[in-house]
Amino acid sequence: MNSTFTTILRIVLGLTLLIFGVNKFINFIPMFEMPPAAANFIESLETTGYAFYLVAILEIAVAGMLLLKKWVPFALVLLAPLSINILLFHIFLDVSDVWVAIVIFSLNVLLIYKYWKAYRTLFQY
Helix, strand or coil: CCCHHHHHHHHHHHHHHHHHHHHHHHCCCCCCCCCHHHHHHHHHHHHCCCHHHHHHHHHHHHHHHHHHCCCHHHHHHHHHHHHHHHHHHHHHCCHHHHHHHHHHHHHHHHHHHHCHHHHHHHHCC
């Protein structure tokens, strides 16, 4: 679990989530042109007044846990549904930046695999 490879994956994923999470509050990465369906989805998240920011807070919290190496298995479980939704959003609504979603999803899966010992008890009967 403490290999250099695992550490690099954890830090890359943490930094990626931190950048995209903080960007939802500060908007330092300009929003790119999206297809209408994707734009409507993002607008509906923003319109709720909480959902868009809840995702941002979750991204920042998971990033913090990954970067500080605190509760990493828990952080990866929290990230799993979010990374699946990021991937599905880009597959079905906005294919232009699907590579970022694939990277986030793949890093999440690889790190879950690397930390599998922490999850074994969940699957025992």
